[in-house]
Amino acid sequence: MVVTTTREENARLARRFPEDVATEGRxxxxxxxxxxxxxxxxxxxxxxxREALTERIESLRTAFGGFSATVEDVVSEGDTVAMRVTLRGIHEGEFxxxxxxGREFEVGNMVFTRIDGGKIVERWVQPDTLGLLQQLGAVDRPGT
Structure with a gap:
């Protein structure tokens, strides 16, 4: 059976990852x-x-208390959904x-999600890792 989805359906599906999985912890x-x-x-x-992805998300939620991923913008075209997301949390575990x-952070994140047959098949996630590590105090800002 072939499942076809609209751009709007793809956008709703892609948003479920940051909203339901990452933020709500579902x-x-x-x-x-x-x-x-x-x-x-x-x-x-x-x-x-799925198992490896589940382990990754559980690890992030363990490292960062109060973890949230707020979707700021969504663009959907064909089978791909692009999202600008803001990540927030408190560094409570090894990362x-x-x-x-114990430091709080807030960084930007770009996520591209490819959907096929009504399921997420591939994601490209690009958080501001340098900004995150700077906010955690793990690296200095250049010039300081």
Whole structure:
């Protein structure tokens, strides 16, 4: 059976990841909205499959208390949805070798989501990692 979706349906589906999964912590939604062999590309490596993606999100939610991903803008064209997202949280657990600092952060994030057959099949996630590490105090700002 071939499932076709409109741009609006694709945008609603793509938004569920930052809103339901990342912000609300409804990790089980990954099984509902993502293809079994989903691929997630990010500066932290590539996660292949629902299980690896679930582990990645659980790790982020453990490292950052009060984690939220607010969708600011959405553009949908064909099978791809682009989103500008603001990430926020408090550094409460180890992240990239950095011990918890208790510091709050707010950074931008660009996410491109490809949808096929009514499921998320691939995501490209590009958070402002340098800005995050600077806000956590893990790296100095250039010139300081």
């Amino acid at each position: 990790i089980d939604v990954i099984d509902e909205i993502c293809a079994e062999d989903v691929v997630d590309h990010s500066p932290f490596g590539e996660a292949r499959g 990239m070798g950095v011990e918890p600092t």
